[in-house]
Amino acid sequence: MAKILKAEIWDKMQYLFRDFYDRMVHCVQIYDAPIDVDAMKNVLLWTTEKTPILHSAFRVNAVEPYWSVEDYSIDDIVTVKLDCEDLDSTIDEFICRSIPVDNNVQYQFGIFSDGKLWAIAMIVNHMCMDGGDFKYFMKKLAENYNKQISGERGFSIKTGSRSLDEVYSNLTEEEKEIAKGLYKNISAVKDEHYFPLTPSSKEDHTMICKRKVEKELFDNFKAIGKKLDVTVNDLMLAFYIRALYDVGMFDESEKLSIPCMVDLRRHIEAGGANTGLTNHTGFMVCSVEGKGETINDTLISVLRSVRKSKEDPYMGLYSLPLLKLAYAVFPHAISETAIKIGYMNPLIGMSNIGLLNDVLLKLGDANLVDGFMTGAVKYKPYMQLALTTVKGQMTMTIAIRGNDEDKKIVEGFFDLIKQNMRDFIELNRDKLN
Amino acid sequence: MEDKFKSYLESAFRTIAPTKAAMEYRKQTLKDMLARAQELRIKGMTDEDLIFDTVLEDYEDFGDKLKEFEQKEIKTNSAKRNVLLGTVIGVAVTVILVVAYLLVGLLGHLWHPGWLIIVGGLFLGVGVLLGLAGIKAIAKKRFVALRLFVVIAEVLLSVFVFLLLQIVFKFNGSWMAFLAMVALILGVDTAIAFFTNSKGKWIELPIFVEGLSVMLYVILGLVISFWHPGWLLCLVGVVFAVCELVVFVALHNNKKEKKEKKKLSDKFVKTDEKYWSDWD
Numbered sequence: 001m002a003k004i005l006k007a008e009i010w011d012k013m014q015y016l017f018r019d020f021y022d023r024m025v026h027c028v029q030i031y032d033a034p035i036d037v038d039a040m041k042n043v044l045l046w047t048t049e050k051t052p053i054l055h056s057a058f059r060v061n062a063v064e065p066y067w068s069v070e071d072y073s074i075d076d077i078v079t080v081k082l083d084c085e086d087l088d089s090t091i092d093e094f095i096c097r098s099i100p101v102d103n104n105v106q107y108q109f110g111i112f113s114d115g116k117l118w119a120i121a122m123i124v125n126h127m128c129m130d131g132g133d134f135k136y137f138m139k140k141l142a143e144n145y146n147k148q149i150s151g152e153r154g155f156s157i158k159t160g161s162r163s164l165d166e167v168y169s170n171l172t173e174e175e176k177e178i179a180k181g182l183y184k185n186i187s188a189v190k191d192e193h194y195f196p197l198t199p200s201s202k203e204d205h206t207m208i209c210k211r212k213v214e215k216e217l218f219d220n221f222k223a224i225g226k227k228l229d230v231t232v233n234d235l236m237l238a239f240y241i242r243a244l245y246d247v248g249m250f251d252e253s254e255k256l257s258i259p260c261m262v263d264l265r266r267h268i269e270a271g272g273a274n275t276g277l278t279n280h281t282g283f284m285v286c287s288v289e290g291k292g293e294t295i296n297d298t299l300i301s302v303l304r305s306v307r308k309s310k311e312d313p314y315m316g317l318y319s320l321p322l323l324k325l326a327y328a329v330f331p332h333a334i335s336e337t338a339i340k341i342g343y344m345n346p347l348i349g350m351s352n353i354g355l356l357n358d359v360l361l362k363l364g365d366a367n368l369v370d371g372f373m374t375g376a377v378k379y380k381p382y383m384q385l386a387l388t389t390v391k392g393q394m395t396m397t398i399a400i401r402g403n404d405e406d407k408k409i410v411e412g413f414f415d416l417i418k419q420n421m422r423d424f425i426e427l428n429r430d431k432l433n
Numbered sequence: 434m435e436d437k438f439k440s441y442l443e444s445a446f447r448t449i450a451p452t453k454a455a456m457e458y459r460k461q462t463l464k465d466m467l468a469r470a471q472e473l474r475i476k477g478m479t480d481e482d483l484i485f486d487t488v489l490e491d492y493e494d495f496g497d498k499l500k501e502f503e504q505k506e507i508k509t510n511s512a513k514r515n516v517l518l519g520t521v522i523g524v525a526v527t528v529i530l531v532v533a534y535l536l537v538g539l540l541g542h543l544w545h546p547g548w549l550i551i552v553g554g555l556f557l558g559v560g561v562l563l564g565l566a567g568i569k570a571i572a573k574k575r576f577v578a579l580r581l582f583v584v585i586a587e588v589l590l591s592v593f594v595f596l597l598l599q600i601v602f603k604f605n606g607s608w609m610a611f612l613a614m615v616a617l618i619l620g621v622d623t624a625i626a627f628f629t630n631s632k633g634k635w636i637e638l639p640i641f642v643e644g645l646s647v648m649l650y651v652i653l654g655l656v657i658s659f660w661h662p663g664w665l666l667c668l669v670g671v672v673f674a675v676c677e678l679v680v681f682v683a684l685h686n687n688k689k690e691k692k693e694k695k696k697l698s699d700k701f702v703k704t705d706e707k708y709w710s711d712w713d
Contacts (some may be wrong), residue, residue, distance in 0.1 A: 228475055296475050303475075307468055430479070 005056055005067035009164040009327050010279035012065060014127040015058065015101065016336055020345045021376035022098045023126045025134050026208065026399070028091055028373075029356065031118045031366035037082075037111055039148045040120070040363075041074050043141060043155070044109055048077065050157050051277055053128050058101040062333040070104035079110045087114040091121050096206040096377075099125055118366060126376055130279040131353045131386075132263045134373060137277060142361045149364050162276035164324060167317065169269040179267075179314050183322045191257035191287075194347045195383040196248050196409060203403040206377045211414035213394040213421065220425045220432060227431040230299065233260070233352045234306060237286050238299040239424070240350055240385055243416035245291040247409070252291040259283040260306075261351040262316045282316025283349070284309035295424045349384040351375055356390045374399050437485055438466045445495055449503045458502060466492075523558060530554035546600040549593075556589045576629045580622055587618050606656065612648045619644040639677055643670020 014023055048054050056067035084090040094110040107124035124134060136158070144155040160166075168176045225235045241256060250256060264280040265272035272280060286309075288301035309315050326335045358368040374386040374397040386397045396417065398410050425432070446459050469488045478484050492498075530551050537547040563582040570579040591614035598607035619641040626634040646669040653659040653666075 229471055230475075296477070300472050300475055303468070303471065307464075311464065 003052070003069040005052060005069060007058065007065045007067055008162045008278060009324060010162075011058070011067070011127045012327060012332065012336070013323065013339075014125075014279060015060070015065070016339060016343075017126075017345070017376075018101075019340075019379075020382050021126075021378045022206065022401075023101075024095075024098050024123045024376055025126050025129070025131060026095045026121075026123050026374045027134060027138060027371070028095065028119060028121045029138070029361060029371035030369050031120075031363060032369045033118065033364075033366035034113070035111055035118045035120065035363050035366055036145075036149055037080055040109075040111060040145055041078055043144045043148050044077060045074055046155055047137075047141065047144065047157055048072070048105070050159055053162070053277065054107055054124075055105050057104055058125075058127060060101070060332075063331045065332055072104045076105045077107065077109050079108065080112075081110070082113040082115075084112050084114045087112060087117055087119060091119055092208065094121050095123055095208060097123065098206075098377075099123065101125065101127070117369070120363075126279070129277040130281045131261070131351065131373060131375065132265055132272065132280060133277045135353065135356070136272075139357070139360045142363055145363055158274060158276065160275045162278035164320065166269075166272070166275045166278075167264050167267050167280055167320065170267050175313065179317045180321050182314060182318045182320070183325075184318060190344065191255075191347065193244070193248055193250055193254075193256055194381040195244070195413075197380050197383065197400065197402055198405045198409075200380050201403060204380070204401045204406075205403070206399075206401055207407060208374060208377070208397055208399045209407060209410040209414070210372065211396045211411070211418070213396065213418065215392045217418070217421055217425070218389075218392060218394050221421050224425065224428045224431045228428075230303065234302055235299065235424070236352060236387060237306070237350060238295060238302045239417050239420040241286070241288055241302065242291060242295060242298045242420045243413055244348065246416050247413045250291075253289075255287060255289050257285050257287040259285050259346045259349045261349065262309075264316045267317065282318075282320075283346075284315055294427060295420055296427055299424075345382060347382055349382075350387075351384055352387045354387075354389060356388055358391050371395075372397055377401055434470060434481060434485060435463075435467060438463055438470075438488070441489065442466075445499065448496065449499050455502070462492075526554060526558060549596060549600065552596065553593055556593050559589060560586050576625070576631065579629075580625055583621055583625065584618055587614060587621065591617070609652055609655075612652055616641075616645045616648045635677065635681070639670050639674035642673045643667075646670050 017023065052069045053067060055072045056069045059066050059068050079094065081090060090112050091110070094108075094112070097108075099106060099108060106128050107122060110119075110121040112119045112121065122138070124137075129137065140157050144157075147153065147155060168179055171179055221235055222232055225232060237258065237260060241258060244250070244256065244258070245252060261281055261283050264282045268275060268280065284306065286302055286305045288298060288305060290301070292298040292301055323339065326339055329335070330338065353373045356368065356371050356373065361368045361371075368390060370393075371390045372386075372388040372395040374388070375384055377399040378384055379401050383398055383400055386399070388395050388397070396414055398413075400406060400410070402410075442459050442463055446455055449455055466488050469491060470484050473484045473487055478487070534547050534550045537550065538544040541547070563586045567579050567582045570576070570582065591610050595607050595610040598604040598610060619637075623634070623637045623641040625631075626637045631637070646666045650659075650663050650666040653663050
């Protein structure tokens, strides 16, 4: 009889999100030297063995869904192609796929090369982990791979609890009591603005639209931000929101609310280093009352909004107790229906995944030269901008199911965001010196 | 800049007691000040001294705010606990009522009219809630809400009295409870109007008298057939209103007379040397 693993609340929530996106999280890392395929396979096998959720199938039933641990072989996980004619399109083809929930493995890993560059690409079911743990996973993979090729032992991967309750582990007893009473869903985004994609059609397919922000541009706005004591996240929210007003042709005096994903591991002991691989993501809502005359005005509105969230010691923890109660009291079918009624998926979002550390992600002699991580592929009309930085270069990604027309809209949107970056630099050029 | 704000705040906060709450307020104020300074910088202000002064200008009345903060009533967050206690009491009373009803029904075979225990209990519960809401309304001077709560309570009381008279005491004239209810509502409402010094209190008084008279006329007519000359009772309210009007006009005239006399006295009797030279 197959071993059974408990389906945690976030697993069920991510499963519920199947109506809004494809539940896959994506990562691509490009290297300048060969990768030892055999060593990587060994490390992946070890990691998969230590993390049963990665080789389990999600079994849904009306009462209580669960994971059943399944047999697998490395071929179920790894795809290798070292003679790619077009590396980019091979990677795209690989990551634009989806793993069914009842598959025997919940992630797939590709090793590709065109002879000049080498790439690793991975997609994983969002029910197993979020961006925060995906970054951890990739770092551990590199660490273990480096040990493997140098003949060392002592691989490691965290294997602790995947429970939602871990999110309270770094709070004091008093704070815990308050946090566990936060039934009110103050984080709900009631904004009805949507990104102007075309209506759904037969031509729609999975696409991950990407745009680089050149190092100089990124460095410049980051430097100005530093002078103004503003984070890259705040700046990107301002650029993004301003571009949304333009692309969506929203009334400039209308209020616009954008949820921005936040890593809840800030509330977890040791930053979540001892939990299992799972989801611990919440969001803070950034609301601006209008577009503002200049990019600086938009930035001020953004700062006013996010300040409230940043000062809240319980940021991202609202409504988790309600979620827990719903799943604890009712059988799965009822709780899912009840949550679906009360849950409103944000139409537009932003997720700053942050830095992919090239030092920690180095694979032997192969240096990380490029890469990105992005969230699930959203179904229309939902969309999310994801941001990753590698070696001082930022990559913006929008993963959607759309057609060529949608791609053009998204490309135009990236242009607007970059124009806002340039406008910001121009307006604040005096702070660069 | 941060140090300057800190030093300003440390000196400002020395005017109030050094409590933990004051410390938290001080820290929050520093955050707000830094945020404001940041906004001014983003807007393009470059002179750090000017930024500092501009931020402090926003805190001109900070001394008053601090005093206000210190005098603020310290309250515990009792609302949630009271709701919990109220809910528990409500559940307990409901259980007791149901048990009492079952006992009366099972032991005394009084299923009917034993159900009145439940109805009475429910009405009483609603009455208690209305009473609590009424007390809050008085505290917040929301007298319209208070009067509404009282009316609802009176209606419930009248319905229960009617049920008791009709079902338990088999009293034929039980319907008169509803006639009395009208007079009761008008009477109590008028009393509240006077108690709260409502603007329409003098208009409400004759309406109450008229309502009471009409209800009395109907009751006397139906019980002892006092239709004639009982109908004269219907004029009592009108007579009362006319008398009230006479008193009002007399009082008004008296007041006007006094005012006019004072005006004339100021003009023709009172003397002041400035009236010789003042041209303005």
